[in-house]
Amino acid sequence: MSAxxxxxxxxxxxxxxxEELIITHARRLxxxxxxxxxxxxxxxxxxxxxxxxxxQHFTSKEDLxxxxxxxxxxxxxxxFERASRFQGRTRERCRAIGFACCEFAANCPxxxxxxxxxxxxxxxxxxSEARRQAHAFQGARCWRAVNxxxxxxxxxGDLPREPYSAEQATFALVSVTVGSHLMVQEPHLxxxxxxxxxxMPVRVNQDMVCDxxxxxxxxxxxxYAETDxxxxxxxFPNAVNWHQTxxx
Amino acid sequence: MSAxxxxxxxxxxxxxxxEELIITHARRLxxxxxxxxxxxxxxxxxxxxxxxxxxQHFTSKEDLxxxxxxxxxxxxxxxFERASRFQGRTRERCRAIGFACCEFAANCPxxxxxxxxxxxxxxxxxxSEARRQAHAFQGARCWRAVNxxxxxxxxxGDLPREPYSAEQATFALVSVTVGSHLMVQEPHLxxxxxxxxxxMPVRVNQDMVCDxxxxxxxxxxxxYAETDxxxxxxxFPNAVNWHQTxxx
DNA sequence: TCACATTTTGACCGTCGGTCAAATAATTCT
DNA sequence: AGAATTATTTGACCGACGGTCAAAATGTGA
Numbered sequence: 294m295s296a297x298x299x300x301x302x303x304x305x306x307x308x309x310x311x312e313e314l315i316i317t318h319a320r321r322l323x324x325x326x327x328x329x330x331x332x333x334x335x336x337x338x339x340x341x342x343x344x345x346x347x348x349q350h351f352t353s354k355e356d357l358x359x360x361x362x363x364x365x366x367x368x369x370x371x372x373f374e375r376a377s378r379f380q381g382r383t384r385e386r387c388r389a390i391g392f393a394c395c396e397f398a399a400n401c402p403x404x405x406x407x408x409x410x411x412x413x414x415x416x417x418x419x420x421s422e423a424r425r426q427a428h429a430f431q432g433a434r435c436w437r438a439v440n441x442x443x444x445x446x447x448x449x450g451d452l453p454r455e456p457y458s459a460e461q462a463t464f465a466l467v468s469v470t471v472g473s474h475l476m477v478q479e480p481h482l483x484x485x486x487x488x489x490x491x492x493m494p495v496r497v498n499q500d501m502v503c504d505x506x507x508x509x510x511x512x513x514x515x516x517y518a519e520t521d522x523x524x525x526x527x528x529f530p531n532a533v534n535w536h537q538t539x540x541x
Numbered sequence: 542m543s544a545x546x547x548x549x550x551x552x553x554x555x556x557x558x559x560e561e562l563i564i565t566h567a568r569r570l571x572x573x574x575x576x577x578x579x580x581x582x583x584x585x586x587x588x589x590x591x592x593x594x595x596x597q598h599f600t601s602k603e604d605l606x607x608x609x610x611x612x613x614x615x616x617x618x619x620x621f622e623r624a625s626r627f628q629g630r631t632r633e634r635c636r637a638i639g640f641a642c643c644e645f646a647a648n649c650p651x652x653x654x655x656x657x658x659x660x661x662x663x664x665x666x667x668x669s670e671a672r673r674q675a676h677a678f679q680g681a682r683c684w685r686a687v688n689x690x691x692x693x694x695x696x697x698g699d700l701p702r703e704p705y706s707a708e709q710a711t712f713a714l715v716s717v718t719v720g721s722h723l724m725v726q727e728p729h730l731x732x733x734x735x736x737x738x739x740x741m742p743v744r745v746n747q748d749m750v751c752d753x754x755x756x757x758x759x760x761x762x763x764x765y766a767e768t769d770x771x772x773x774x775x776x777f778p779n780a781v782n783w784h785q786t787x788x789x
Numbered sequence: 790t791c792a793c794a795t796t797t798t799g800a801c802c803g804t805c806g807g808t809c810a811a812a813t814a815a816t817t818c819t
Numbered sequence: 820a821g822a823a824t825t826a827t828t829t830g831a832c833c834g835a836c837g838g839t840c841a842a843a844a845t846g847t848g849a
Binding site for chain 2 (some may be wrong): 326327328329330406409410412413414415416429432433436440456457458460461463464465467468469470471472473475476477478479481482485486487488494497498500501502503504505506507512
Binding site for chain 4 (some may be wrong): 552591594
């Protein structure tokens with residue numbers, strides 16, 4: 294007998310295709326309306342299946358949303374890893390990751406808020422174990438991309454080993470990045486801080502932390518404007534979000 | 542006739558007392574269980590009133606939670622303003638606010654997650670206009686406390702006016718602080734970064750940003766350990782959370 | 790074509806936030 | 820004091836939603 298009957302294979306393919314369809318529509322609803330303002334019935338209608346069928350793919354609404362978030366996080370990790378291979382000094386490569394994160398945020402503007410929602414215990418425990426692990430895995434990829442550059446920067450002498458450890462430095466960059474992406478979305482803060490471009494403050498704050506870490510070369514001893522042009526050209530040639538960052 | 546009948550006054554007092562009671566129990570439930578894992582019936586039982594009575598005080602569950610969050614934010618603003626009057630150089634006073642924020646976070650460990658929840662549109666629009674404004678007002682107090690010190694630091698020459706404006710610097714400090722408080726609560730990140738003390742990384746990250754802003758005196762040209770002891774002694778003599786920060 | 794296995798469906802359930810007419814309590818009037 | 824009036828409290832009830840499962844529909848193999 295053959296290993297797997299062809300009809301089984303076809304079923305498998307159809308199942309996976311349907312899962313993709315569900316995820317795609319769930320992503321759309323999540324971006325358009327947030328978490329509360331749509332329900333599973335509505336999603337079922339959108340994908341032309343019944344509610345019961347949705348629950349063959351996901352154990353709960355939270356499980357489905359976690360899947361969407363993890364897909365986004367995987368995109369982020371992919372961008373981070375690609376950016377970390379940028380040719381240049383360690384701080385330039387860190388900068389490339391900063392751009393990658395902004396590129397990601399431009400594509401998934403609601404991502405960081407959704408991510409914060411995930412962290413509440415009641416949400417997390419309604420998701421399946423498999424999807425929780427998948428999310429942790431993609432998160433670890435992002436962490437490693439940053440951490441590896443920092444370890445290398447310390448190895449080659451661009452970044453002092455004192456007073457901050459590689460882990461402290463990584464944690465600081467992660468914190469300032471997430472914090473900035475969240476704060477830049479706050480209308481009140483945008484007014485108070487006079488922010489128009491949403492991405493600029495994120496990278497500006499990253500610069501401050503890198504300078505604070507004494508990561509060579511400092512902002513005022515190197516032409517990072519050239520680096521930035523190279524990053525955009527080599528890593529994000531198709532992105533349209535960097536125009537105002539360079540003054541139109 | 543008298544301006545207001547005494548029974549009216551008594552009613553008023555009782556009404557306010559009951560509102561306090563409701564808020565107190567809601568705060569407890571929120572800290573113990575988060576947002577989802579309790580309902581209005583349960584709260585009504587806890588305060589020994591019926592559900593209908595709760596809705597004479599708050600337009601919705603979200604409105605009530607916003608009130609709790611704003612109370613916490615007011616505490617934060619009070620601590621910030623007190624800390625900003627600390628005697629010392631501008632960066633020492635900024636440091637005092639950093640301690641104030643950690644003191645606050647120790648008292649309200651769930652605060653920043655609740656705050657993130659508030660920001661989702663569906664939550665915000667279910668709250669009453671009055672409470673939204675109250676929340677914005679307390680948020681502005683926190684912003685101003687930081688911003689004033691930064692403006693003064695620029696005026697006295699402790700902080701260069703270039704390349705960052707006072708608003709950019711304030712935004713950076715706010716972002717790194719909120720981001721750090723959020724990230725330090727993540728179990729995965731705590732493991733990856735090897736964090737045991739929850740407050741230390743927050744202030745470490747603030748130090749990085751201040752150094753990155755070139756805020757004099759730098760970390761390595763001043764004995765901030767002395768400042769820290771003074772801050773704890775003068776501003777938080779009763780707090781117990783700083784022991785491990787100083788190595789037991 | 791029929792028997793059997795698999796998949797899909799939507800009526801149904803429990804929960805919860807929120808409402809409101811009726812019950813109860815407080816106050817005022819005579 | 821007691822009736823009349825006003826104010827307050829209550830909890831049965833509603834609609835919405837996430838999630839379930841027996842029955843219907845569809846697919847499979849002989």
